[in-house]
Amino acid sequence: MSKFLVKEEPTIELELELKRASAENKKLMEMLSVVCENYNSLKSHLMEYMSKNPEKLSPSSKKRKSKISNNISKIMRINNGNSQSSYIDEESCKKLRGEETIKAKIPRVYVRTEASDTSLIVKDGYQWRKYGQKVTRDNPFPRAYFKCSFAPICIVKKKVQRSVDDQSILVATYEGEHNHPHPSQLEATSAPFQHQQLPLNSKQKNNVSHITNLKKKNPWLDPFDDGEDPEMEYGSLFVDGKQEEDPRLPDDPNNRFGYLKFPAGYSVELASLPLKVRGDVRNCCCVVSGGVYENLLFFPIIQLLKDRYPGVKIDIVASPRGKQTYEMNKNVRYATAYDPDDQLPEPAEYTDMVGLLKNRYYDMVLSTKLAGLGHAAFLFMTTARDRVSYVYPNVNAAGAGLLLSETFTPDTLNLSEGGYNMYHQMAEWLGKPFRDVPRHIVSPLRVSISKKVKEVVKEKYTKVGAEKGKYVIIHGIESDSKASMQSRGDLDSLLPIEVWAEIADSIREFTPIFVIPHEKERENVEEYFEDASIVFITTPGQLAALINDSVGVIATNTVAVQLANARDKPSIALFSSEEKAKKFVPEAEEKKCIVITSKTGKLIDIDVEAVKNAVQTFNVSLAFV
CATH class of the missing domain: 2.20.25.80 (WRKY domain)
Structure with missing residues (x-):
């Protein structure tokens, strides 16, 4: 019995020691809580006193007190x-x-x-x-x-x-x-x-x-x-900073189906977590309203998207005529022909386009069409995370904002009247600084031309007797064809052939090439010029290739002027008013563009003598090129 008592004595002592330590620990915790409460009370009084009497505190005392309280306050x-x-x-x-x-x-x-x-x-x-x-x-x-x-x-x-x-x-x-x-x-x-x-x-x-x-x-x-x-x-x-390039496993060349054929960025094991919270954009769709001119001026916005969101895949939805523009843009993946300006689209085409956009899983959809409730519903049904669009500046925009993430309100009902910077609101929103990403500046308009298009165009101007670097392009002949490529913001931008004939007579050193938008205009040109060099071109890509091999352009406010500026070619631009000239060709001198405007506000009344004088200056400057 004594053996068991001897063994129990150490256990009893340990239990007593444990109780004593627990009691002491509890007492210390109570003391600590009291100290913390007193500290909080004193700190609140001190803060109140400092806020009421800031002038009574010396810089040294403030620095010392802030040093003491800094780590404790954490x-x-x-x-x-x-x-x-x-x-x-x-x-x-x-x-x-x-x-x-x-x-x-x-x-x-x-x-x-x-x-x-x-x-x-x-x-x-x-x-x-x-x-x-x-x-x-x-x-x-x-x-x-x-x-x-x-x-x-x-x-x-x-x-x-x-x-x-x-x-x-x-x-x-x-x-x-x-x-x-x-x-x-x-x-x-x-x-x-x-x-x-x-x-x-x-x-x-x-x-x-x-x-x-x-x-x-x-x-x-x-x-x-x-x-x-x-x-x-x-x-x-x-996560701060720009998004990273979209990680994706390479396709298997030995498998005809490939390895990954679903949209990049949506594989669970590869998609980055900040995709939604940070606002990453992997797939973007741009619905561009208008014709060739409006789509061409959208090129700087596409470049801004590529700079702002590295690795983004950009698709375009535009009218059949506007779709032709994107053969000059390497940043576009798919260009789909669908006219967003059609007020009464075919139900089959409408539903088919909604399904097509929905199945591509876009993160962002941009639209330059003025949206009412109908167009906003079209963008909403794409199920894109960010739906950004221009809206009507009047009552027609009612309800559109409920279905859109971001809206821009233009000054007028015709967005094209803004000229070269017609998309400035969208560009400002896309380029805004965000979480260690600086503001992005819109790049100037640039176009790329494929070798195949250059070969086709070279064959065309060679047939009419012109040589590379020895001809001047005349563009803007009056016609009812949509291939005239004029802006919706400046409908008075075409001149009759008799005016162009008078201007072409002043060109001596180089061969003038008349660009016609339709074959029916060939007879009208040959009526004034029997041996005229005429080239039939209807696509902006071929027109850009023709301008690229020329020494300059003489044109009204058509795509030819913007393409000449994009390829750094000298040009003479004819406008119906000085106000439109400043909007569509800002900083004309830096772009090697001579602007001539009509004093009456009508292009037909333009001073032909002033154009002839500009052509002479044009000839002298090109002779040294």
Whole structure:
């Protein structure tokens, strides 16, 4: 019996020691809670006093107090306004008592969560961006790495990992110091106090104001939406900078079906997480209204999309005539012929086009057609994430905003009247800065010409007796053909053949080539010129190739003027008014373009003598080329 008593004595002593330690631990926890409450009370009084009497505080005292309270406030803010219960380990409490804690740069915080919660998120009031996660050797649970994303200038990092002893406890370790105020203080404190606590330069202040004053979304969708929540924690979905090139496995050359034939970016194992939150655009469709002229001026927008969203695949939906333009654009994947301006489309064609666009899984759809409720419904049925379009500037736009993500309202009902910069609102929206992505500037108009088209055109002008680099193009002969390629914003842009005949007589050094849009115009030209060089061209690609091999262009406000500027060829442009000339050919001198306008506002009344004088100057300048 005595043996059993001897064995029980150590056990009893251990139990007593455990009870004593538990009681002491409980007492220390109570003392710590009292200290924390006193600290919070003193801090609130101090903040109130500083906000009311900012002039009584010297710079040295403010700097010293902010240094002392900086690291402590990080720990005290952890569960402000949250329902989670947290506690600080004994080591951190001991450090808070001495000078070492004030200078510590790596405070550690413990937060208790529910057992069913598997996330690694510690809500401390700041915005964090998750940039990595891995499993360490000393802990079987993964460790998540975060960086403060409230301001671009902040360098604070945070590591979050579950405790080995208790899975319901998250251990958060902070590195660095926040160089911006707590988000809750931006609205709680007064203006003078904000200047004391936020000694930022002008550039940093602009960054903070840009974050707090986000643009409101489409008011049609939610009139009470004030934008994004500044306290939202995006985690791993929040990524700064441009999107990366779309990862996709290569096709198998030995398999006639290929390896991956479904749309890139939609394979679960390859698609990046920020696809929706950051606004990545992998597939984009552009519905372009108008003819050749309007589609040609849309080229800078396509280049802007390629620059802004690397790896994006761009498809075009345009009228049959406008579709021809995209043989000069290498950035376009598919160009589909469908006239968006048709007021009464065939039901079969309409439904077929909706199904085609829906099955391509577009992230963004852009439309230059002025949208009412009908066209907005057409874009809505494509199921694209972002539906962006111009809308009517009058009552016809009612209801369209409910089905669109972003809308632009032009000044007039005819968008083409804006001239060269007719899509400036869309370009400004696409090029706006966003999350470490700077503003993108619209590139000038450029076109590319294939070798096959060049060979076909060379054969055409060789048949009429012209040589490369020794002829001048005359474009803009009056005709009722749609192949005239004039702008919808300037219908008075064609001249009768008798006026062109008088102008062509002044061309001496080079062979004038008349470009006709229809074969029926050949007789009219031959009536004034028996041995005239006439080339029949109806597509913008062939016209661009013809201009590329010429020494210059004399034309009215047709596509020929824009193509000459795009290929850096000298040109003489004839306009009905000076106002239209400034809109369609801005910075004409830099583009080697001589602009001649009519004084009466009608193109037929243009001063032919002024054109002849310009042709002489034109001839002299081309002779030295």
